[in-house]
Amino acid sequence: MSAKLEIRNLVKRFGGLVATNDVSFTVEPGQSIGLIGPNGAGKTTIFSQIMGEHQQSSGDILIDENEISRLSTPQRILAGVSRTYQVPRPFSDMSVAENIRVGLTPDSIWQMITRGPNPDRELELAESVGLAEEQLARLPSELSMGDLRKLEMARTLATAPRMMLLDEVFAGLTVNEIAVISKLVQSMRDDGMTFLIVSHDLKALEPLVDEAIAINQGQLIAEGSYSDVMADKAVRASYLGAE
Amino acid sequence: MGLRWHHFALWGLFAVTLFVLPEFVSRGTLRTLIFANFLAIFAISWDTLSGRTGYISFGHPFLIGIGAYTTAILTKRFDVAMEISIPIAVIATMVGGLIVLLPALRIKGSYFALVTLAMMELIYQLVQVIRPDLTGGTRGMSGLPTLTRGAVNGYYMSVSLMLAIALTTWLVMRTRLGTALSAIGMNEEAVSGSGLSVTKLKMAAFLFSAFIAGLGGAVYIHYLGSIAPRALFDINFVFTIIVAALIGGAGTTVGPIAGAFFLTFLLEYLRPYLPGAERYMVYSGLALILYMAQPKGMWELFFQGIAKFDRLGRRE
Ligand SMILES: Nc1ncnc2c1ncn2[C@@H]1O[C@H](COP(=O)(O)OP(=O)(O)OP(=O)(O)O)[C@@H](O)[C@H]1O
Ligand SMILES: [Mg+2]
Numbered sequence: 001m002s003a004k005l006e007i008r009n010l011v012k013r014f015g016g017l018v019a020t021n022d023v024s025f026t027v028e029p030g031q032s033i034g035l036i037g038p039n040g041a042g043k044t045t046i047f048s049q050i051m052g053e054h055q056q057s058s059g060d061i062l063i064d065e066n067e068i069s070r071l072s073t074p075q076r077i078l079a080g081v082s083r084t085y086q087v088p089r090p091f092s093d094m095s096v097a098e099n100i101r102v103g104l105t106p107d108s109i110w111q112m113i114t115r116g117p118n119p120d121r122e123l124e125l126a127e128s129v130g131l132a133e134e135q136l137a138r139l140p141s142e143l144s145m146g147d148l149r150k151l152e153m154a155r156t157l158a159t160a161p162r163m164m165l166l167d168e169v170f171a172g173l174t175v176n177e178i179a180v181i182s183k184l185v186q187s188m189r190d191d192g193m194t195f196l197i198v199s200h201d202l203k204a205l206e207p208l209v210d211e212a213i214a215i216n217q218g219q220l221i222a223e224g225s226y227s228d229v230m231a232d233k234a235v236r237a238s239y240l241g242a243e
Numbered sequence: 244m245g246l247r248w249h250h251f252a253l254w255g256l257f258a259v260t261l262f263v264l265p266e267f268v269s270r271g272t273l274r275t276l277i278f279a280n281f282l283a284i285f286a287i288s289w290d291t292l293s294g295r296t297g298y299i300s301f302g303h304p305f306l307i308g309i310g311a312y313t314t315a316i317l318t319k320r321f322d323v324a325m326e327i328s329i330p331i332a333v334i335a336t337m338v339g340g341l342i343v344l345l346p347a348l349r350i351k352g353s354y355f356a357l358v359t360l361a362m363m364e365l366i367y368q369l370v371q372v373i374r375p376d377l378t379g380g381t382r383g384m385s386g387l388p389t390l391t392r393g394a395v396n397g398y399y400m401s402v403s404l405m406l407a408i409a410l411t412t413w414l415v416m417r418t419r420l421g422t423a424l425s426a427i428g429m430n431e432e433a434v435s436g437s438g439l440s441v442t443k444l445k446m447a448a449f450l451f452s453a454f455i456a457g458l459g460g461a462v463y464i465h466y467l468g469s470i471a472p473r474a475l476f477d478i479n480f481v482f483t484i485i486v487a488a489l490i491g492g493a494g495t496t497v498g499p500i501a502g503a504f505f506l507t508f509l510l511e512y513l514r515p516y517l518p519g520a521e522r523y524m525v526y527s528g529l530a531l532i533l534y535m536a537q538p539k540g541m542w543e544l545f546f547q548g549i550a551k552f553d554r555l556g557r558r559e
Contacts, residue, residue, distance in 0.1 A: 053432065077438035085436070091429040093494075094422070102426050103437045105419045109447045112420040159438045 002029035002192045003080040003163035010059035019045040021218035032195035034209035038238055042218040043198045047083050047165045052076050074107050082161035086168045088148040090140040097122045097136040103158025125154045130180040146177035163194035170201040178204050261402045265395050273394040279507035280401035281463050286487040286499035287412055288455035292448045294493030297428035302359030304476050305366050310336040310457030311464045316377050318388050329461045336457025337450050348445045367476035385469035397466050413496040424448050479523050486530045
């Protein structure tokens with residue numbers, strides 16, 4: 001069930017800037033890896049390449065041993081990988097339920113027309129991320145940052161991923177909200193979901209990951225157990241240098 | 244889904260009102276209403292593509308033109324019966340439009356608008372230059388077979404077609420297809436990030452839009468009995484379609500209808516005072532003011548009005 005992700009010699013150039021510089025790593029099925037690095041290190045750019053929103057300059061991306069670089073974003077989602085966005089931009093004129101509905105919709109025009117939505121499933125997903133039933137009819141503009149992140153999680157979960165890429169899911173959240181999301185991630189890990197998690201909130205990240213990868217200026221600088229990576233000199237220097 | 248009896252009651256009421264109207268209004272008004280019905284069809288067509296997905300088309304006369312010219316040429320030059328030529332015209336609009344505009348659907352924002360505008364100009368030039376013996380050149384064609392005789396019949400035909408298209412569109416847009424199309428207008432990246440092929444969705448919206456435009460265009464010229472390229476490929480005509488959809492309420496089905504009726508009558512009543520193109524300035528200004536007051540259109544204004552009324556009522 002769980003998906004495996006393998007990245008080989010990934011390079012992404014934006015003009016003269018090398019945002020991803022020869023990065024390779026593997027996330028084993030069911031494993032959870034923390035991806036850390038200072039602002040502008042290139043974390044989000046790696047996510048965008050895995051999802052096909054940006055095409056890499058060179059290198060390979062494999063899901064379950066299959067090269068996915070030529071697939072479109074929806075095809076990659078079908079292959080089992082899905083992401084959340086660092087800045088939640090929900091469908092602004094749609095209710096919470098409709099936002100989740102888009103994630104649940106099959107990629108077939110015919111089925112979109114002939115098969116109605118599944119309100120039970122929408123509610124189930126909303127509740128699984130800690131949104132309340134009475135919030136389903138709300139507009140995103142009426143939600144707190146925490147609830148927007150939960151909605152982002154629910155929409156992503158709706159695509160039935162086997163691997164999730166979480167980009168700063170804890171940013172702007174209260175302690176209680178962090179606890180809710182953490183618990184959700186933990187229970188999904190128990191169910192075998194593979195994770196790659198980006199977070200500046202290292203305290204929240206630590207209990208959620210088996211291992212960590214640190215990048216700086218597009219390059220992988222450390223990899224291994226969470227405590228080893230955090231103790232790494234280069235990692236400490238990169239954080240100090242940036243902040 | 245989410246269909247309630249009162250939805251159908253409202254549609255029924257709307258239909259009945261439109262159907263008894265000829266009993267109460269003059270012939271002249273009836274002809275204006277006929278034009279309003281066709282404008283409503285074109286505005287709905289525009290809205291299914293542009294109002295929902297946010298890809299603004301300036302080229303709808305291009306689509307309407309393919310439908311209109313196909314059936315005009317088939318009936319006039321080749322004596323094909325309208326029952327056959329109209330369906331062919333609709334298919335030609337969908338296929339022809341797709342071939343030309345498919346590349347344009349891959350580009351974003353204002354470029355799409357520009358390309359569609361260029362298409363309209365292109366077909367206008369083509370119609371005049373290539374085979375004027377078929378198209379009638381600059382003067383167009385007259386003496387085409389008509390579907391109805393007299394204003395009353397013409398009115399019933401146009402109203403039936405408009406209602407059928409409106410109801411179908413309304414039903415389709417209430418499905419998850421409608422939701423997905425609106426989502427494109429809000430955040431295209433998140434739509435593909437939700438596993439939906441945006442290109443496929445845009446193509447579906449386009450085909451739906453072209454179907455309505457082709458059908459509307461074909462039937463319209465068989466109501467008029469003539470086709471005049473200068474009126475059809477007039478920039479004012481595109482603006483009238485777009486403004487109708489926008490002031491009525493883009494992204495809804497009833498909005499474009501309301502906008503089309505409002506605009507048609509506005510233009511008609513302004514005619515004695517401003518016989519020339521100045522009329523269009525007046526309505527553009529008015530549309531702008533309305534749009535600034537409520538970007539979601541008159542329909543939204545109407546709903547807000549009801550809500551306010553409701554609150555007032557409850558306070559007493
Ligand atoms: N579309 C783009 N075009 C040009 N440069 C880009 C683009 N996207 C990102 N970059 C650059 O690539 C580098 C890496 O950006 P990225 O967003 O991946 O960093 P990040 O690690 O996610 O940072 P943060 O912690 O602030 O989210 C930055 O220097 C950024 O300015
Ligand atoms: Mg980032």
